Amino acid sequence: MKNKFQERYFSADNRKSLCRIVFGMILIHLIFSAFANTLVHQLQSPVLKFAYVDPVFWLMHLLHIPELISSHYYLALLFDISLFTCCIAVLFFPEKKWIISLFIILYFVYYIIFNSFGAHHTHALIPVLIAPVPFLFSKKNFLLSWEALRYFLLFSYSAAFFWKLFRFSWLNNNQGILIIKKNLTPYLYFNSDTFLARIYVWFLDNPGFTNILFLTGFLIEGFFIIGFFTKKFDLLLFAFSVILPIGFWFFADALFFEQLILSLTLLTVYPTDKIEK
Amino acid sequence: MRQLFLYKVYLFNKKLFLFFTIFAGFTLICNLTGNEVTPFYVWGMYSENEVAPKEYEIFKVTENDQLVDYSTGFLPANRFFLLSPLTYYFQIKNYEDPTRNFLQKKLNENFSLVEPYANIVLNSSNEFKEFPFWYRRYLQQTTGELVSNYRVELLKTSYDKNNLIKVNSAYILINEK
Numbered sequence: 084m085k086n087k088f089q090e091r092y093f094s095a096d097n098r099k100s101l102c103r104i105v106f107g108m109i110l111i112h113l114i115f116s117a118f119a120n121t122l123v124h125q126l127q128s129p130v131l132k133f134a135y136v137d138p139v140f141w142l143m144h145l146l147h148i149p150e151l152i153s154s155h156y157y158l159a160l161l162f163d164i165s166l167f168t169c170c171i172a173v174l175f176f177p178e179k180k181w182i183i184s185l186f187i188i189l190y191f192v193y194y195i196i197f198n199s200f201g202a203h204h205t206h207a208l209i210p211v212l213i214a215p216v217p218f219l220f221s222k223k224n225f226l227l228s229w230e231a232l233r234y235f236l237l238f239s240y241s242a243a244f245f246w247k248l249f250r251f252s253w254l255n256n257n258q259g260i261l262i263i264k265k266n267l268t269p270y271l272y273f274n275s276d277t278f279l280a281r282i283y284v285w286f287l288d289n290p291g292f293t294n295i296l297f298l299t300g301f302l303i304e305g306f307f308i309i310g311f312f313t314k315k316f317d318l319l320l321f322a323f324s325v326i327l328p329i330g331f332w333f334f335a336d337a338l339f340f341e342q343l344i345l346s347l348t349l350l351t352v353y354p355t356d357k358i359e360k
Numbered sequence: 361m362r363q364l365f366l367y368k369v370y371l372f373n374k375k376l377f378l379f380f381t382i383f384a385g386f387t388l389i390c391n392l393t394g395n396e397v398t399p400f401y402v403w404g405m406y407s408e409n410e411v412a413p414k415e416y417e418i419f420k421v422t423e424n425d426q427l428v429d430y431s432t433g434f435l436p437a438n439r440f441f442l443l444s445p446l447t448y449y450f451q452i453k454n455y456e457d458p459t460r461n462f463l464q465k466k467l468n469e470n471f472s473l474v475e476p477y478a479n480i481v482l483n484s485s486n487e488f489k490e491f492p493f494w495y496r497r498y499l500q501q502t503t504g505e506l507v508s509n510y511r512v513e514l515l516k517t518s519y520d521k522n523n524l525i526k527v528n529s530a531y532i533l534i535n536e537k
Binding site for chain 2: 115116118119120121125126127128129130131132133134135136137138139140141144145200201202203204205206207209212213223224227228230231234238239240242243246247250251252255257258261262264265268269270271272273274275284287288304331332335336337338
């Protein structure tokens with residue numbers, strides 16, 4: 084019974100196609116990284132590290148792995164080439180789990196290097212680190228792992244809702260404009276005459292409207308809680324998961340389009356639901 | 361109950377159920393305590409209650425006497441690497457890593473237990489002294505130009521009642537010839 088449903092909804096071909104889509108998006112992310120001068124060989128042997136209090140970062144630095152790779156140009160170049168090669172190889176051989184495993188290991192090291200030498204533990208790279216994991220599993224476990232990713236996405240936005248709720252930032256009438264000022268003051272200072280700057284100034288001049296947008300975002304994040312109880316609204320949640328990163332990018336100058344990789348889990352039919360029926 | 365995701369996982373595969381439960385459990389603990397440990401992430405997403413600061417600080421970077429307008433024309437990740445390490449460098453007082461101060465305050469006398477590891481993991485004065493040289497190299501990588509001189513100034517600014525930005529003070533953070 085179980086196998087029948089798995090074959091129907093997640094055949095080997097479907098799984099391969101999904102794997103190719105995910106790694107295609109990851110490849111776009113890596114190409115963006117190259118243009119952003121943030122591949123390891125482009126970092127020019129960074130010096131200041133920021134492990135903060137994360138034990139995983141501490142362990143990696145105690146082992147000197149980030150320092151070893153980032154401080155030797157040719158080793159860093161080899162590392163970056165390996166990262167690209169693995170990603171492209173998965174597009175051609177999506178069923179080869181050892182290539183996916185190797186990619187995850189390499190990307191984990193990249194994740195540590197980027198966040199530690201970038202002096203801030205950003206969340207933008209997390210989807211790239213986590214999304215390939217389900218493809219390591221066999222057919223049966225793949226289904227469940229892919230669905231688990233959906234819950235991971237739901238949790239990320241729901242948690243953001245609860246953090247705002249319990250920190251009472253939703254009661255702050257100036258939260259919207261203060262986020263703009265905190266993140267976009269350099270842009271407004273260096274580019275005060277542009278059309279975009281005038282739009283931002285309009286938002287600053289209208290704090291009530293800006294705050295309504297902030298509150299709308301807050302409520303949209305809260306809407307993701309529904310996803311824990313039903314999949315009926317997944318298409319709507321998918322649309323929200325596209326809108327929210329655009330909002331963060333526009334109002335806070337923080338681009339994490341990588342989160343869209345996880346949004347794919349909202350477009351999937353889950354055969355395990357059918358099994359229960 | 362039968363519709364619960366974790367219940368379905370339990371029926372299919374007990375090991376996977378254990379893995380997901382542990383992962384979810386640690387993620388919840390990390391979120392409740394507000395301490396992030398990879399891969400148990402805390403998703404705040406601009407939830408901090410913002411308080412209007414007295415002044416907004418802007419880094420003004422000039423390379424070969426030309427302004428580097430990092431706020432446009434660079435991808436966000438590039439801008440992140442141009443600004444975030446600089447912000448961290450700016451926070452440093454007397455070549456002391458801010459994380460060391462944080463840990464000393466949190467752990468008190470127990471800090472001596474982690475100190476040998478902290479000496480490896482945290483930045484020493486050497487890294488801070490090396491930073492301006494690295495920043496020159498990274499500027500060169502970013503702009504594609506040979507940097508013969510560069511300067512980083514910290515502008516303290518504020519918004520007037522028309523939401524226009526005025527500079528209240530400026531001081532030079534790095535001046536490399």
